[in-house]
Amino acid sequence: MTPFGIHLTSYSLPMKLISLEQARSWHSELGDCNNIVELSDLVSEQISAVAANEHLIANETPLKKMKDGLLSITSSEDAAGFDINKGESTVSIIVVGASGDLAKKKIFPALFALFYEDCLPKHFTVFGYARSKMTDPELRNMVSKTLTCRIDKRENCGEKMDQFLKRCFYNSGQYDSEENFAELAKKLKEHEGGRVSNRLFYLSIPPNIFIDAVRCASSSASSANGWTRVIVEKPFGRDSESSAALTRGLKQYLVEDQIFRIDHYLGKELVENLSVLRFANLIFEPLWSRQYIRNVQFIFSEDFGTEGRGGYFDHYGIIRDIMQNHLLQMLTLFAMETPVSLDAEDIRNEKVKVLRSMKPLQLGNVVVGQYKSHNKGGVTYSAYTDDKTVPKNSLTPTFAAAALFIDNARWDGVPFLMKAGKALHTKRAEIRVQFRDVPGNLYKRGFGMDLDRSTNELVIRVQPDEAIYLKINNKVPGLGMRLDRSNLNLHYAARYSKEIPDAYERLLLDAIEGERRLFIRSDELDAAWELFTPLLKELEEKKIIPEYYPYGSRGPVGAHYLAAKHNVQWGDINSAEQ
Ligand SMILES: NC(=O)C1=CN([C@@H]2O[C@H](COP(=O)(O)OP(=O)(O)OC[C@H]3O[C@@H](n4cnc5c(N)ncnc54)[C@H](OP(=O)(O)O)[C@@H]3O)[C@@H](O)[C@H]2O)C=CC1
Numbered sequence: 001m002t003p004f005g006i007h008l009t010s011y012s013l014p015m016k017l018i019s020l021e022q023a024r025s026w027h028s029e030l031g032d033c034n035n036i037v038e039l040s041d042l043v044s045e046q047i048s049a050v051a052a053n054e055h056l057i058a059n060e061t062p063l064k065k066m067k068d069g070l071l072s073i074t075s076s077e078d079a080a081g082f083d084i085n086k087g088e089s090t091v092s093i094i095v096v097g098a099s100g101d102l103a104k105k106k107i108f109p110a111l112f113a114l115f116y117e118d119c120l121p122k123h124f125t126v127f128g129y130a131r132s133k134m135t136d137p138e139l140r141n142m143v144s145k146t147l148t149c150r151i152d153k154r155e156n157c158g159e160k161m162d163q164f165l166k167r168c169f170y171n172s173g174q175y176d177s178e179e180n181f182a183e184l185a186k187k188l189k190e191h192e193g194g195r196v197s198n199r200l201f202y203l204s205i206p207p208n209i210f211i212d213a214v215r216c217a218s219s220s221a222s223s224a225n226g227w228t229r230v231i232v233e234k235p236f237g238r239d240s241e242s243s244a245a246l247t248r249g250l251k252q253y254l255v256e257d258q259i260f261r262i263d264h265y266l267g268k269e270l271v272e273n274l275s276v277l278r279f280a281n282l283i284f285e286p287l288w289s290r291q292y293i294r295n296v297q298f299i300f301s302e303d304f305g306t307e308g309r310g311g312y313f314d315h316y317g318i319i320r321d322i323m324q325n326h327l328l329q330m331l332t333l334f335a336m337e338t339p340v341s342l343d344a345e346d347i348r349n350e351k352v353k354v355l356r357s358m359k360p361l362q363l364g365n366v367v368v369g370q371y372k373s374h375n376k377g378g379v380t381y382s383a384y385t386d387d388k389t390v391p392k393n394s395l396t397p398t399f400a401a402a403a404l405f406i407d408n409a410r411w412d413g414v415p416f417l418m419k420a421g422k423a424l425h426t427k428r429a430e431i432r433v434q435f436r437d438v439p440g441n442l443y444k445r446g447f448g449m450d451l452d453r454s455t456n457e458l459v460i461r462v463q464p465d466e467a468i469y470l471k472i473n474n475k476v477p478g479l480g481m482r483l484d485r486s487n488l489n490l491h492y493a494a495r496y497s498k499e500i501p502d503a504y505e506r507l508l509l510d511a512i513e514g515e516r517r518l519f520i521r522s523d524e525l526d527a528a529w530e531l532f533t534p535l536l537k538e539l540e541e542k543k544i545i546p547e548y549y550p551y552g553s554r555g556p557v558g559a560h561y562l563a564a565k566h567n568v569q570w571g572d573i574n575s576a577e578q
Pocket residue numbers: 097098099100101102103130131132175203204205206207209233234235312
């Protein structure tokens with residue numbers, strides 16, 4: 001997406017042509033997605049105005065170029081849907097796998113939240129599609145149970161829910177039936193009422209049926225006059241080969257621009273904020289290198305096991321489930337060079353460069369674990385292999401720690417540690433940046449010789465209770481000279497009254513608007529798999545036995561040895577740590 005702005009002040013139209021990118025940045029300042037709709041309307045009004053004054057501008061500013069530029073705002077396949085909220089176009093969001101866990105837990109609630117905040121286009125419908133037999137009222141009943149008034153808990157949003165539910169419909173069908181998708185298309189057409197139709201398919205189904213569903217959707221239910229986009233849920237394969245095969249399969253029916261590979265961590269508020277933190281503050285970017293940073297830690301933990309998803313999980317394991325995607329995505333945003341602009345392609349180019357500067361993971365730099373049962377306070381917490389859908393002799397890791405390195409000028413020699421686990425003592429996702437020691441520190445004596453304690457640490461707590469805090473050494477007030485470690489703390493709940501949107505809200509809105517910045521490009525995906533595939537194969541071929549850790553513990557001790565090997569101490573080691 002190219003930012004596109006042309007001043008027309010020298011012509012009879014005293015106005016400025018703005019790009020959608022510009023609109024987006026104004027919108028984010030104003031903090032209300034309605035504004036972006038108004039601003040994008042403004043852009044389209046300006047196109048018409050420019051078209052009407054073609055003779056005035058044809059000499060100096062080639063109209064075609066301007067139009068091409070504007071069309072490239074949403075890419076050529078999106079052109080018809082450019083003015084999605086103008087009245088003449090409509091968006092249909094088709095949740096394929098509507099009866100499933102993710103649809104109920106995340107997708108329908110996110111769509112409702114967007115509707116509640118007036119972020120959805122004026123003309124939209126939501127269609128559930130799955131094999132389960134359901135009527136429209138039954139779907140509405142199912143969806144209604146998932147909706148909460150999370151935006152403003154004081155408000156009764158019953159009326160809004162009713163309005164939303166009236167826009168929800170259902171079509172039962174097989175995922176490999178062109179005929180069933182044609183029936184869906186017929187219903188979609190009825191609801192689109194002759195407007196330009198834009199269709200967003202959300203594949204919330206198991207990955208082995210992605211291609212069938214895409215084939216049928218594209219042959220029988222894609223839009224004839226607007227855009228068709230497909231959101232694909234992970235897992236995108238289980239190694240380089242299967243991922244490439246999936247991409248090839250999807251590209252038989254779709255072009256890359258139509259594919260929105262979702263990694264919901266990219267939609268999380270603090271992950272989006274990473275680039276603001278780095279590039280909109282003078283104080284961080286100069287420190288963001290091997291010169292000042294000793295190590296960086298990406299930590300994910302859940303205080304529950306695979307509950308109900310053991311069958312899926314056993315085929316993938318924690319490295320594929322969390323590290324290869326969520327943690328690696330955070331790492332690339334953390335480590336990338338300044339992109340040329342905030343355009344999707346510029347950012348994704350920089351992320352790819354980081355991935356391509358990394359060496360594939362070595363077995364010696366990885367520790368794997370699996371949770372075993374644990375009895376606490378008279379309650380027995382089951383082992384991973386107690387799940388009936390998991391083979392008793394499964395070696396699938398539910399925990400992993402790894403040390404990665406980026407071989408470029410900025411990061412040479414800096415360990416990037418990752419740690420991810422299920423059934424641990426806490427639920428948390430965070431990035432910890434440990435800075436180097438102060439050379440010739442005058443206060444070394446006042447603080448003791450414990451260098452780890454005196455190191456500055458920047459913590460970006462992605463969840464829960466979002467916060468960014470910086471640990472600094474500080475003088476304890478008083479007549480003496482005693483230092484302690486205190487936090488400069490940006491605690492979101494205290495600073496911002498507005499509730500933080502769920503990641504799926506942001507990502508769905510972006511997909512509707514054709515914004516690809518937070519979705520994974522195919523070369524990015526290939527590069528990510530290249531880093532992990534040799535290790536994953538080796539773990540499986542050598543049948544590496546995981547280190548067993550009790551449910552609810554801090555995970556295998558091996559993770560500490562791994563960190564120590566790289567002269568690192570995990571920042572979350574102390575339970576009192578914020
Ligand atoms: N649930 C989660 O928290 C997360 C899920 N994902 C991914 O999102 C996608 C959907 O996940 P989730 O909702 O949990 O999946 P489900 O297992 O709940 O499946 C979704 C729907 O797909 C249909 N389905 C299930 N199994 C099969 C099958 N073997 N053959 C054909 N149809 C089947 C079912 O609908 P019906 O029988 O009515 O057709 C089911 O309701 C998956 O790719 C998953 O990996 C990603 C991140 C988190």
